[in-house]
Amino acid sequence: MEIYNYNIQDKEFTHVSIADEDPRMVGEFLIPSNATTKKPPLPKDSVAYVFDTEYDKWVSTPDHRGKMVWDIKTKEESIVDTLGPISVTTTLLPPPKFGVWSATKWTIDEEAKLNSLLEDVIDLADKKSYEFKNIINGSVVSFPQLERYKDKFTVAKRVLADPSLSHLLEAEASITGNTVPELATLIVGLGNAYDDAMTRANLNIEAVRIKAKTLRATNDIVGLESLLDRFGSLTPMSTDAEVLVILG
Numbered sequence: 001m002e003i004y005n006y007n008i009q010d011k012e013f014t015h016v017s018i019a020d021e022d023p024r025m026v027g028e029f030l031i032p033s034n035a036t037t038k039k040p041p042l043p044k045d046s047v048a049y050v051f052d053t054e055y056d057k058w059v060s061t062p063d064h065r066g067k068m069v070w071d072i073k074t075k076e077e078s079i080v081d082t083l084g085p086i087s088v089t090t091t092l093l094p095p096p097k098f099g100v101w102s103a104t105k106w107t108i109d110e111e112a113k114l115n116s117l118l119e120d121v122i123d124l125a126d127k128k129s130y131e132f133k134n135i136i137n138g139s140v141v142s143f144p145q146l147e148r149y150k151d152k153f154t155v156a157k158r159v160l161a162d163p164s165l166s167h168l169l170e171a172e173a174s175i176t177g178n179t180v181p182e183l184a185t186l187i188v189g190l191g192n193a194y195d196d197a198m199t200r201a202n203l204n205i206e207a208v209r210i211k212a213k214t215l216r217a218t219n220d221i222v223g224l225e226s227l228l229d230r231f232g233s234l235t236p237m238s239t240d241a242e243v244l245v246i247l248g
Contacts, residue, residue: 003035004051010083011050013040013058048083062086070094072101114216117224121212124231125205132201132236136194156187201236204243208234211247223248 003019006012011034019029019037031037040049040058048063064080069090071078080086091101098113099106152169159165159180166180173183208231215223230246238246 001029001037002039003029003031003037004040005032005035006051008034011053012083013049013051050083064092067092068094075099110219110221113221114219114224117221117228118212118216121224121228121231122209124228125209128205128231128234129202132205133198135236136197136201152187153191156184156191159184160188197236204234204238207243207247 001019002016004016005014007014017035019031019035022028022030036051036056038051038056038058040051041060043049044060046063047060049058050061051057052059061083062085063083064086065083067080068077069080069086069092070076072089072091075095078090086092091106093106095101095106096108098109098116100109101107152172155165155168159169163181169180169183173180176183178186208227212224212227215227227246227248230248234243234246
C-alpha cells in the first residue's frame with residue numbers, strides 16, 4: 001500500500017513509499033507517525049502541501065523558497081528559505097529606482113528623482129567644464145605654446161601697445177626666430193582665442209545648468225531626463241543651433 005510521507009518540522013510532503021505489512025495482523029499495514037494514506041493534491045508552482053494532523057488532511061501553503069524578496073522600507077534584498085507567506089515587511093516585487101512602497105506596490109518618489117536628475121546635470125556640467133578646458137588647451141595650438149606663453153599674455157599686449165617695451169620679449173623672440181612684434185601678436189592671438197573659446201564653452205554649460213534648474217522648479221521629470229540625455233552631445237565646438245537643440 002502506498003503511503004505519503006511528510007517531514008517532521010513543517011509536515012511538508014516529501015515522497016511516496018510502500019507501507020510495511022503488520023506482521024501481527026493480516027491485511028493491516030504499519031503507518032509511520034510522519035505519513036498518511038491520503039494522497040496529496042498535484043503540485044503547483046509556488047505552492048507546497050503540508051499535512052494538517054489536527055484535521056487529517058493536506059492543506060496548501062505558499063512556497064517562495066529560493067526567491068528574492070525586498071524589504072519595503074530599506075529595499076534590502078534577501079532569499080526566502082522557509083515555507084509559508086512572506087513577511088508583511090517584504091515583497092516579491094523588485095523596487096525600481098526612486099521607488100517607495102505604497103500599500104501593495106512600488107511608486108516613484110518624484111521629488112527624489114527630480115533632485116537626482118538635477119544633481120546628474122550639475123555633475124555632468126562640472127565634468128564638461130574640466131574636459132572642455134583640456135580640449136581647448138589642446139586645440140588652440142598644436143604644441144604647448146599656450147602653456148609656454150600664458151604668463152606673457154599681458155606683457156605681449158603691452159609690447160603691442162608700446163613698441164618701446166620690445167625688450168621685454170627680445171630674449172623669447174631670439175629663441176623662436178620671430179621678430180618681437182610677430183611673437184607679441186602670436187601670444188595675444190593665442191590668449192584671445194583661448195579666452196573666447198573658454199567664455200563660449202562656459203556660457204553654454206551655464207545655460208544648461210539654468211535650464212536644468214528651471215525644469216526642476218516646474219517638476220518636469222521628462223524634460224530633465226531629455227536634457228540630461230542631450231547634454232552629453234555638447235562640445236566646445238557646438239554651434240549656436242546645436243546648443244539650442246540641446247536646451248530644447
